[in-house]
Amino acid sequence: MIRLGTRGSALALAQATGVRGRLIARGAACEIVIIKSSGDATQDKPVEQIGVGVFTKELEDALLAKRIDIAVHSLKDLPSQVAAGLALAAVPEREDPRDAILGRTLAALPAGARVATSSPRRQQWLARRWPALVAVPVRGNVDTRVRKLQAGEFEALLMAVAGLKRLGLDGHIAEMIALEDLVPPAGQAAIAIETRAGEEALASAIDDAGIHRAIDAERGLFRALRAGCRTPLGAYATWAGEKLSLQADLAGLRTRSEGTDAESVAQEAAAALRKAGGEEIVKKWR
Secondary structure (H helix, E strand, O other), rough: EEEEOOOOOOOHHHHHHHHHHHHHOOOOOEEEEEOOOOOHOOOOOOOOHHOOOOOOHHHHHHOOOOOOEEEEEHHHHHHOOOOOOOEEEEEEEEEOOOOEEEEEOOHHOOOOOOOOOOOOOHHHHHHOOOOOOEEEEOOOHHHHHHHHHHHHOEEEEEEEEEHHHHHHHHHEEEEEEEOOOOOOOOOEEEEEEEEEEOOOOHOOOHHHHHHHHHHHHHHHHHHHHOOOOOEEEEEEEEEEEOOEEEEEEEOOOOEEEOOOHHHHHHHHHHHHHHOOHHHHHHHHHE
16 A cells, blocks of 8 residues: 655645546555645745745655655645655646736736735746736635635735646636746646655656656756745746757746756756856845
8 A cells, every 4th residue: 555645735635636546547556644744834924934845844754754655745845956865756747837817817906906925936027027016925725825815815816827727726817827927936737756765666657757857957947056945936848859948037037948958958047047147146035
């Protein structure tokens, strides 16, 4: 019996249930084990103020202690450097990676309207593209944030499309933001399956090799720049025709790189961003 560890939020459970179904379809027996994370226990502060790995540490500890065999994460929550003794065994799927506006379209909002997001990347984008609007922080799971919008705590909500789709809440979307306009963070909309090093075969059958390569390029850019969870950095890659294409946005600095090797593509993008002044931006947000 393979024990799948997950957080207890509605979104985390939906993702873990999907992974369980994929493994069962390939003949594996699985059970879901809920692990409470420090990120879930701290709902009064933005994620960026709590620290790196707040939604993954307890799951990784459970893996290392052999209380579970697989940890299922939202990939964007996983630090860009995998913890010692563990491995990113599979990336089985990726939902729509775009961000979206809930409530009213941005063009329909009056000056001074509150747009809820705690992400520095989204806040920076709003300040550049919609300077008359006011970014306000918000915490809570996907469904909690939607309820806060409905309660009138702010006029609009800016968040990832993937979680809304996985929970059947995408009917609340008023406007989708193009990838070329607001570049998502590394791993957004993808699921990470983490195992102990040497035990990747537990999940390798459900890995999507193309998506995994793209994710490696995105995460490689974060490592190359030594960027953290507060850095306003978007990185989105695709794998098609045996080629990787990576686009990046660091607080308005844009670059694109292509190639066949994830690390080389990431390093090329990082060098271009540094040349454009990106090093100082990264230092500012550490």
